[in-house]
Amino acid sequence: MDHKCMHFRRAFVLSFAVLLSACASAPSVPTTTPTPAATKTLEPTSTSTAPPTITPSPTITPNVAVTQQYTDFISIVQQYYEADQISKTEGEYVVLNDYEEENALKLSYAWAETGVVAKNFIVRADFEWNNAIDTVNTSGCGFLFRLQPNQDHYIVILDAYSGVKLASHTDRGTFSMGSPQNGELPLPDFGSGPYQATFTLIVNELQAYVYVDDSYFGEYELLQYRIIDSGVLASAVLSAASEGYGTRCKMTNVRAWILDP
Numbered sequence: 001m002d003h004k005c006m007h008f009r010r011a012f013v014l015s016f017a018v019l020l021s022a023c024a025s026a027p028s029v030p031t032t033t034p035t036p037a038a039t040k041t042l043e044p045t046s047t048s049t050a051p052p053t054i055t056p057s058p059t060i061t062p063n064v065a066v067t068q069q070y071t072d073f074i075s076i077v078q079q080y081y082e083a084d085q086i087s088k089t090e091g092e093y094v095v096l097n098d099y100e101e102e103n104a105l106k107l108s109y110a111w112a113e114t115g116v117v118a119k120n121f122i123v124r125a126d127f128e129w130n131n132a133i134d135t136v137n138t139s140g141c142g143f144l145f146r147l148q149p150n151q152d153h154y155i156v157i158l159d160a161y162s163g164v165k166l167a168s169h170t171d172r173g174t175f176s177m178g179s180p181q182n183g184e185l186p187l188p189d190f191g192s193g194p195y196q197a198t199f200t201l202i203v204n205e206l207q208a209y210v211y212v213d214d215s216y217f218g219e220y221e222l223l224q225y226r227i228i229d230s231g232v233l234a235s236a237v238l239s240a241a242s243e244g245y246g247t248r249c250k251m252t253n254v255r256a257w258i259l260d261p
Contacts, residue, residue, distance in 0.1 A: 066095075069255065073124075076200075077257055080122065083216075085202050085209045086259060091121075096254040099125075099235035104246030107137065109155060111144045111234040119146070119230035120259040122202050125251040127158060129237070130194035132244030138162050139240030141249040143201055146231035154227060156210065157238045158199050160190040164210050164217055170226050180210055180218025188213055194248075204259070230261060 070093055081089050096114045103110045116123075127141040142157035156166045166177040190197065200211035206228070208220040222228075233256070237249035 069095075069253075073255055073257060076124070077122065080202055080209075085207070085219075086120070086122070086204050088259065090259075092258040092261075094256040094258060096123075096125075096235075096256060098254060099251040100249070101235075101237045102245040102248040103237045103239040104132075104242055104244065105239055106242040106246070107239065109142075109144075109157075109236050109238040111155075111236040113147075113232050113234045114254070114256075116233040116256055116258065117230055118203075118233060118256075118258045118261050120204050121145075121233065122200065122257040122259070123233060123255070124198070124200040125235075125254040126196070127199050128194050128196050128250045128252075129158075129160075130248050131240050132246055132248075133241050135240040136161065137240035138165055139238050139247040140195070141199070141251060142236045142238060144232075144234040144236045145201070145203060146227050146229070147234060148227065148229065148231050152227050153231065154208075154222070155236055155238075156201060156208070157236070158197060158212065159238075160193070160195040163187040164212070166208065166220050168223055168227060177220055180208075180220050183218030184216045187217075188215075 073093060077086070077089055077091070080086050094116060096116065099112060101110060101112065123143060123145075125141075129140045131139055138157060138159040138161075140157050140159045142155060144153050144155045147153040150171065152168075152170045154166060154168050156164060158164055162179070164180055166180070168175045168177060188197070198211075198213050200214070202209040202211075203222075206222045206224060208222055210217045210219070235249075235251055235254070237247055239246040241247070
């Protein structure tokens with residue numbers, strides 16, 4: 001599998017005044033104005049089991065730095081298993097291309113496919129983002145996942161002011177799923193832009209979990225009737241403004257652990 005970024009750029013334009021804002025307004029479909037769905041009540045559950053020992057079989061590389069990155073990721077996988085956020089530890093380790101994009105189309109998001117197609121996975125990257133102007137609209141870096149041939153997908157964004165926001169997009173419209181539930185810590189103080197954070201997304205069947213700077217930020221219950229199949233993983237940028245460069249996003253050290261292709 002070629003996991004290099006395909007630089008295939010798509011964009012969705014949103015007609016609402018605020019996308020995924022702190023009050024969780026819903027973004028719109030690119031060509032039509034959807035009716036926002038009602039807020040969903042989240043009731044995640046988990047069951048503790050004894051953690052097994054991970055026995056991966058990666059391709060051996062003489063590069064010490066790459067080997068250390070792999071070893072570090074293995075320990076993270078084990079941590080998430082012990083937290084009952086993934087159901088197994090076996091998987092494929094993938095190094096993805098860095099991503100850099102700016103989007104000056106207000107209240108829209110653009111993405112580039114990573115080359116990964118997966119149902120359940122862990123993806124982790126160092127984010128750096130900035131806005132051309134001060135704005136209260138949600139903006140920043142994130143991931144688009146389980147992208148289907150008919151364009152159904154989820155998008156998750158890290159914003160410096162409102163935190164993590166998730167939305168689903170189907171032919172019924174876009175549905176803002178708001179902030180994650182059951183997080184342990186408040187949003188860190190990112191200071192003034194450009195903002196920086198390490199972001200981790202875990203997708204396991206109907207649950208998604210997010211970490212910001214290695215602190216557990218919360219979880220989502222995904223849809224039970226749509227977007228449940230394997231799909232494309234993409235790096236994404238959500239724009240808050242049209243002035244200047246809009247919103248600029250850069251991702252480095254992008255790594256993934258594919259649990260179920």
